[in-house]
Amino acid sequence: GAVVSQHPSWVICKSGTSVKIECRSLDFQATTMFWYRQFPKQSLMLMATSNEGSKATYEQGVEKDKFLINHASLTLSTLTVTSAHPEDSSFYICSARGPRDSQSGYTFGSGTRLTVV
Amino acid sequence: AQKITQTQPGMFVQEKEAVTLDCTYDTSDQSYGLFWYKQPSSGEMIFLIYQGSYDEQNATEGRYSLNFQKARKSANLVISASQLGDSAMYFCAMRDHAGGTSYGKLTFGQGTILTVHP
Numbered sequence: 001g002a003v004v005s006q007h008p009s010w011v012i013c014k015s016g017t018s019v020k021i022e023c024r025s026l027d028f029q030a031t032t033m034f035w036y037r038q039f040p041k042q043s044l045m046l047m048a049t050s051n052e053g054s055k056a057t058y059e060q061g062v063e064k065d066k067f068l069i070n071h072a073s074l075t076l077s078t079l080t081v082t083s084a085h086p087e088d089s090s091f092y093i094c095s096a097r098g099p100r101d102s103q104s105g106y107t108f109g110s111g112t113r114l115t116v117v
Numbered sequence: 118a119q120k121i122t123q124t125q126p127g128m129f130v131q132e133k134e135a136v137t138l139d140c141t142y143d144t145s146d147q148s149y150g151l152f153w154y155k156q157p158s159s160g161e162m163i164f165l166i167y168q169g170s171y172d173e174q175n176a177t178e179g180r181y182s183l184n185f186q187k188a189r190k191s192a193n194l195v196i197s198a199s200q201l202g203d204s205a206m207y208f209c210a211m212r213d214h215a216g217g218t219s220y221g222k223l224t225f226g227q228g229t230i231l232t233v234h235p
Binding site for chain 2: 032034038041042043044045046049091093095097104105106108110111113
């Protein structure tokens with residue numbers, strides 16, 4: 001089946017540094033990638049939608065300068081948390097659209113637990 | 118705007134019993150899709166079952182079935198013969214109509230933590 005590889009699975013970084021999270025579709029072309037954020041025992045909140053070769057569309061309230069999304073190829077989308085602070089500590093997970101016959105069209109990465117100290 | 122509501126923060130069930138997790142939704146779209154995902158403590162999102170708005174029959178996948186009542190806008194998940202490994206958080210989600218700038222994003226409910234007792 002379709003697979004999205006997300007790395008790293010967990011990361012600890014110092015306050016003020018930047019962290020890059022990668023999501024790579026291994027056996028299909030992901031023209032659209034959704035990035036979610038999840039706090040413990042809460043729902044997944046959509047942060048932004050990225051399409052290959054174009055600027056990401058951010059949800060209301062999400063700082064585009066803080067959460068940089070790049071979708072430069074059909075198999076790779078990245079989320080960079082810039083100047084991270086403890087309040088950015090969260091679980092980040094990506095989801096790619098397609099292929100339609102796999103999991104009804106959405107393939108999730110395994111998620112990244114970010115801890116900012 | 119689309120909305121998904123899961124009113125059960127937590128549910129308990131005895132092993133081998135059936136359990137129903139509730140989900141209601143609100144949308145003005147005629148075409149939409151409804152999903153259920155399982156999220157164990159590891160965090161991965163495990164796809165369980167899908168129901169399209171035009172599907173006349175309720176979806177089933179092994180021990181999972183979706184009780185789709187379109188007029189009531191509900192899409193409850195039924196897990197039969199619960200197993201200890203079913204203990205996890207469960208999310209109901211809806212896909213909006215992919216068109217214009219929507220890109221068919223998924224909107225998630227608040228989730229229900231299911232605990233299966235031996």
